[in-house]
Amino acid sequence: MSVDRAETLDCLRDLIKTPSINPDLNPQEGGNEAAVARYAVEWLRGHGITAWTEEVTPGRPNLVAELGGPGPVGLVLAGHLDTVGVVGMTVPPFEPTLEGTRVYGRGAYDMKGGVAAFMEAAAVLGRRGSLSGKVRLALLMDEEYRSLGADHYVAHHPEGTACIIAEPTELAVVPVHKGFQWVEVITHGRQAHGSLWEVGESAIAKMGPVIQALDVFDRTVLRTRTYPGLSAESLHAAVIEGGRGISTYAVECRLEVERRTLPGEDPSAVYEELASLVREAAPDADVRLLFQRFPLQTPEDSRLVRTLVSAGERHLSEPLTLRGAPHWADTAVFSQAGIPAVEFGCRGEGAHAEVEWVDLDSVLAVAAMAVDTAEALDREPVQGSL
Ligand SMILES: [Zn+2]
Structure with missing residues (x-):
């Protein structure tokens, strides 16, 4: 009952095949996050997980899923459903191809790879039935423009002891950003x-x-x-x-x-x-x-970071690195709402570029480490602040 490569790849391919261009960024390209949210809800329900959508603006939903036992909410696994536009891309944006371990397509790297990793992590946790408390999945709309999805999510779901956002970080943990x-x-x-x-x-x-x-x-x-x-x-x-x-x-x-x-x-x-x-x-x-x-400032010796580092020892060939990021991200929204957060996600290249790909092995590693971290935080619930 561990991460399933074929299942994860299928899920990632379907996510890429379903366009979810942020309509505020690229109104001329059409579409929004609704179709990919519908796909993800069905996929999660098919894996026995309670999942639903929450409309943030007309026709544009977040997806929320929850699994585990009767205890309180522990880890929140978050990501964004929207992508930037596809004009100028030199690989087919919505027909994912696998070459070696690279999966190509718009959003593969930023960040449908991370979304697939967390959906698979939820599926694995569901199959294992090992949790006494809850794990939430928060797949958000509008990260690329105004982060309305993150604001809406924390306003309605302030629970959780820690949050990982699977922005593509090359398998580094990002506890601080501007x-x-x-x-x-x-x-x-x-x-x-x-x-x-x-x-x-x-x-x-x-x-x-x-x-x-x-x-x-x-x-x-x-x-x-x-x-x-x-x-x-x-x-x-x-x-x-x-x-x-x-x-x-x-x-x-x-x-x-x-x-x-x-x-x-x-x-x-x-x-x-x-x-x-x-x-x-x-x-x-x-x-x-x-x-x-606001900037993000999650302590490097926090329980969340330490737990991820020890999960890295089991699933990565090199020690997990910690680094800061110059950009702003949804992580700060969670942190500001009282849920300490870090960015941690896949390897690849081409966020917002002509050629975009994600490394499938890194997607599988993120999924496995999310499972480990969720279980570790569930076994020893965090006392007080992280
Ligand atoms: Zn992103």
């Missing part, structure tokens, strides 16, 4: 005919010192602030718009700034620091926090 803040700056001018310099004032010219101040701050201050395993803090002027025509003084200029944050930074201090720089450079500018996501 967060981000999106900030809007608006400067105001005075609209006038382009010939009337006595009246007109350009909002765009007023934005100049703001951009300059932020750029200097980025290069001289933020790059000196670091965190183990991660690159330095940073910000950049990402989007700018303003002006109505070449013969008119610009009445408004709008800038969007992205600031990438490190674990341990106080989010309100991060915002205030940026806002005060802007106000110094342009005293009458409006500054507003548009959106933010």
Whole structure:
């Protein structure tokens, strides 16, 4: 009753065959996560596991599954159902092929390989019937765009002592990653005919010192602030718009700034620091926090990480490595909701690229290690924080 190679490969192939392009990212390509969620529900039910969908936005569901005994929820195995688009791909996106141990297709690596691994792990745990508490499977929509699926899941299912998200990490455990803040700056001018310099004032010219101040701050201050395993803090002027025509003084200029944050930074201090720089450079500018996501900071000596490392000793030829990730991921949503989380997933290549493949052996290893970790955490439920 261990991981079944043929069963896992079949499942992975079916997942790739069922397109699930995020419609907000690529509206022109059509479709969404519904069909692949339906497939996964049927597959899990066919393996005796209670599974259902939960609609997050019209027609776009999460999939939740649960198995085990009457005890509380232990490990949550999570992944995302959506993929990026397929325009420009040079391998067939939805006709998976197996070459050696590589399975090709859109989403194979990011992250239907990880989803297949966790579905197989659920099937194995179901067959064994070894759990006294519960294991949940959370297969989420919209990770590639706004993470609405993760937000919806933790709002409705805050239970769980630990979470693994099978983002493709090359079989490394990622316990820390960065967060981000999106900030809007608006400067105001005075609209006038382009010939009337006595009246007109350009909002765009007023934005100049703001951009300059932020750029200097980025290069001289933020790059000196670091965190183990991660690159330095940073910000950049990402989007700018303003002006109505070449013969008119610009009445408004709008800038969007992205600031990438490190674990341990106080989010309100991060915002205030940026806002005060802007106000110094342009005293009458409006500054507003548009959106933010927090960094991930799961301790390396946490029970979850230690359990995964010891599972690695049984299933991998090399010791499991730990590393930080520069990007933001759904892991932080779980962590913020009180479920300590790490990323841990397959080997391969080509997330968001023309050629995408996942290494089948790594899919099987992730499945086996998820089974081991679920059972270990179930045997010795975590006391207090991980
Ligand atoms: Zn992903």
